[in-house]
Amino acid sequence: MSTPSRSTPMDLAAAAAMRGVRGANPLVGAVLTAPDGAVLAVGHHRGRGTAHAEVDAIARWEAARAADPGLAALDTAAFDPADLTLHVTLEPCDHTGTTGPCSEAVLRAGFGALRYAVADPTGDDGGGAARLSRHGVRVEGPTGEAAAVALTARWRAVRAAGRPWVTAHLAQSLDGNAAAADGTSRWITGEASRHHAHEVRARVDAIVVGTGTVLADDPRLTARAADGAAAARQPVPVVQGRRRIPADAALHAAHPVVLQTGERDPHDVLAAIAAHPGPWPHGRRAEHVLVEGGPHVLGAWFSAGLVDEVMAYTAPLLLGAGLPAVAGLDVGTLADGIRLVPDPAEGGPVKALGEDVWTHLMPAP
Template identity: 75%
Template sequence: MSLPQPCPTTPSPAEPLDLAAAAALEGVRGANPLVGAVISGPDGAVLAVGHHRGRGAPHAEADALTRWRAARAQDRALAAVDPAACTMHVTLEPCDHTGTTGPCSLAILDAGLGAVRYAVADATGAEGGGAARLARAGVRVTGPTGHAASAALTDRWRHVRDAGRPWVTAHLAQSLDGQAAAADGTSRWITGPASRAHAHEVRARVDAIVVGTGTVAADDPRLTARDAVGADLTVQPVPVIQGRRDLPAGAALADRADLIHVRSHDPHAVLATLAAHPGPWPHGGSRPGHLLIEGGPHVLGAWLAAGLVDEVFAYTAPLLLGPGLPAVAGLPVGTLAEGLRWAPDPSEGGPVRTLGDDVLFHLAPTAKD
């Protein structure tokens, strides 16, 4: 996102929280919520827009403040605007704790902003409380406002947090007719390099990757996150094997000291094992915040049937395989009305993108009709 333009002389016609919600969708879903922030001047003009790019990155408020300061350094008229006359509009209540980044409440106080308006409260445990600190310090605080678009940004994240489990992403690499492999079992590579590069970007943000024993036997994966030239990244997800069979002799994963093997086909057993793991996990913390399910088809089917998948990345190649092996198997669907329906997810570049010759569908669960 480009730096904001110099301070306008007339108020922006847009509702600042609408702008903040739109900016939030540029981020990625996962262990942290999608959040956007806007700083407006005393006349309502938009001075800066920020968003959270994912776990470990500056929060939306800090991003907006950085952009605001950069713009003030370049424009005298903007620098002359009194910070106490400015307002921070944010889709989620500013945090008041120190994690991988500092408290947004203190960042706002340090900047001297006079007012904060937030859409959705986050008053659970140590992750809430920012509004109260700001109000005690004399900041004019308004919220929660009940802004619908802001609430929609975090509804799934709040559900996952309240359930006490990781955010779960499912990965599908398939042909146009929904096959993960040809009839003889060959599957490398159905999708092209651009799809595989994006898949590694997703791997890099998760704490653990789940595959079944069948995938280990058929593909001997390493389950590492790699950069554009194929080198392993410094921080790696934990490999998790789901299934009762032993790993084949000489399997690449057998050398991983951090390997977790859950001898069950039940996704709930996997979640229980991960919850009991002492950590720390690759991205910090005592529990995994983000889990990636890469299959094979029966593992994917089990997690989908259990209602434990929060988003799907479906990489679809312009390829027809006929009587191949399906990308998802074992779903308890006997008629159309029993199908698991999904909706487009507008975050992270939109619900439909082209990656080389492939098409990526980013999908979210939705209620049945």
């Protein structure tokens, strides 16, 4: 059951966290170790609504014990919770949201020690370390390991700004076009890309497009499974722009709530989203926004510095004098370009989706 490793437990926790998805919740990993440092369990958070990393590690440890209880006779320490240490990249939460508080789960497990790398900055969610300490757990942290700090740097900045996480969606040809010169765009990317894009839609609270997209394509903007069935939770469509949406638009038939704002500045769009009472699919406020365009909408969000991650779906197709996927950027020289860096989270930064290529990027720090 014990597995030696040259990496530190926090390194392993950070690597495990990268298997998760970015969004409203942070990437978090957890590793449980025995007194001799042997790794007993590794857990990670898979996204909003799923078990947190601490709970995942506890479940894996308990499953291993249940699968082979005879190991207790060979390695008693590995099954004495008070002698074990839980290493977590982010301070355990101490509140009840879509899941219960991780601090309570750690106390129930009976672990004797906790090490965490980064303090939870969000007020209501934080405080888990203090609670554990009050109940006799030996707590060390924040320890500040670089790999763990880097995991949540952008997420912490977004939380500090008090705004939702913003994902930009680009579906484009190899030469960077979202449509051919005559405006035809359905479908540039293949079925596998569209299926992945619908999985992302199901994670978010709001999906932003411009009035131009609504008038040209009449989209439903729903999240659907591979078989075409509607996902359990649907994003709220947000249409930015001043042109009127027709009463018979597909959006109205597909969604009980459609938010249209005459604002074009992305900061004002976020303010309108924050002021809207919902209902939001994942809670009392919008914490994850997906921007799907068109090109001038995407350009405005990039220019405003509000894009936290980019998911680009690129088809093996050349369109020549087509319509660009992103437009309106005020870039006159190479040095003024908006720099992005590969994001290894969620199986990225590059993977094949059928014939297409999915690229996962974040703004350069």
